[in-house]
Amino acid sequence: MYLFIVNPNAGHGEGRRVWNKISKLLRRRGIPYEHAFTDSREQAHTFLQDRLSSQETWKAVGVVGGDGTIHSLLPALRHSGIPLAVFSAGSGNDTARGFGIPRRTRAALEVLLHGLPVTADLITVADRSTLTALAIGFDAEVARNVNISRYKKICNAVGLGRLAYIIGIFHTLLTFRPGPLNVDCDGIAYRFESAWLTAINNVDSYGGGLSICPDAKPDDGVLDLCVVHDCSKLKLLLLFPTVLFGAHTKFSFVTMLRGRNITVSSPIPRLALGDGEDVAVTPINASADPGAIHILRPAPHGI
Numbered sequence: 001m002y003l004f005i006v007n008p009n010a011g012h013g014e015g016r017r018v019w020n021k022i023s024k025l026l027r028r029r030g031i032p033y034e035h036a037f038t039d040s041r042e043q044a045h046t047f048l049q050d051r052l053s054s055q056e057t058w059k060a061v062g063v064v065g066g067d068g069t070i071h072s073l074l075p076a077l078r079h080s081g082i083p084l085a086v087f088s089a090g091s092g093n094d095t096a097r098g099f100g101i102p103r104r105t106r107a108a109l110e111v112l113l114h115g116l117p118v119t120a121d122l123i124t125v126a127d128r129s130t131l132t133a134l135a136i137g138f139d140a141e142v143a144r145n146v147n148i149s150r151y152k153k154i155c156n157a158v159g160l161g162r163l164a165y166i167i168g169i170f171h172t173l174l175t176f177r178p179g180p181l182n183v184d185c186d187g188i189a190y191r192f193e194s195a196w197l198t199a200i201n202n203v204d205s206y207g208g209g210l211s212i213c214p215d216a217k218p219d220d221g222v223l224d225l226c227v228v229h230d231c232s233k234l235k236l237l238l239l240f241p242t243v244l245f246g247a248h249t250k251f252s253f254v255t256m257l258r259g260r261n262i263t264v265s266s267p268i269p270r271l272a273l274g275d276g277e278d279v280a281v282t283p284i285n286a287s288a289d290p291g292a293i294h295i296l297r298p299a300p301h302g303i
C-alpha cells in the first residue's frame, strides 16, 4: 500500500492539480493507496505518525507539495526505513532538484513505483530535521519577506514566482544590516566581521535552484557551508547571478567550509530557515544525521 500526503495549497494550488493527476493514474492502474489532504505541518505529522504505526505495510510515502511540505514529514519518516517519493508541487522544489527527481507527475509516479531507494543525510537543529538547506541571515530574511509579501501572490498569479525573490532581495537590502558572525566547524573557529548570510547545505541548491554549495552531496555524512561576508551591497547583488551556476565560490568574500558539527552565533540574532520554514534563531548548532532518511530516485537505467 502507498500512502500520500497532499498539501493542496503548495505552489499556489499546484498541489491539488498534481494530486488530481496522480489519483487518476493510480485508479487507472489499480494501485492501492491511502491519502490525506493536510493544511498544516502539525496535522501532517500527526497523521503520518498515526498511519506509520498502524498494522499496514507501507511501500512508500508519496508527498505532493514543495520543500516545506516535505519538511513537515521528516520527523515521522526519520529512521523509519520507509522511502519517500516526491511529487513536486511547490515554488522552489529544491528537494526534487537535489535528488534528480523529475518534475513531471507521470515520471515522478514511475519513480514511486520503480525507483531506487537511496539513503540521505538530514541536518539536525534543536531536534528538528531539515533535508535540503538551512539559510541563516540575509537569505532567510529575503525568504521571510517574500512569503509575507503581496508581491509574491501577484508574481505567482502571473507565473513569475522567481521575480518575487528578486524584488525580495531589494526589499530586504533596505533593512538588513550585516554584522559579526562566529562559526565553529568541527572544532575549528572562524570569525567574520561583517557577515551577510550563511547557508548550511545537504543538497547543492536552495531558494529554487541557487547552487549555493555546488559540491554538497546528500549522502556523504557531511554538511557544506557557504558564508558571504565583508562585501558591499553592490557586490552582494552581483553575487546572486553567479550563484545560479555555483560560480561564486572563488570570490574572496565567499568562504566555503565542510563539517559534521557546526555552530553559528552572532551578536545580532539571525533567523534560520530550514527547507524554507522557520526553524531557529542564532545561536544554532547544526549537525549531520547521516543516512537518516530513504528517498526514491529514478532507477539508473531510465524509468
Ligand SMILES: Nc1ncnc2c1ncn2[C@@H]1O[C@H](COP(=O)(O)OP(=O)(O)OP(=O)(O)O)[C@@H](O)[C@H]1O
Residues within 6 Å of the ligand: 005, 006, 007, 008, 009, 010, 011, 012, 038, 039, 040, 041, 044, 065, 066, 067, 068, 069, 070, 072, 089, 090, 091, 092, 093, 094, 275, 276, 277
Ligand atoms: N504537510 C503540510 N500540509 C499543508 N501545509 C503545509 C504542510 N507543511 C507545511 N505547510 C505549509 O504550507 C506552506 C507551503 O508549502 P510548501 O513550502 O510545500 O510549498 P511552496 O512554498 O509553494 O513551495 P517551496 O517550499 O518548494 O517553495 C508551508 O510554508 C507551510 O506553512
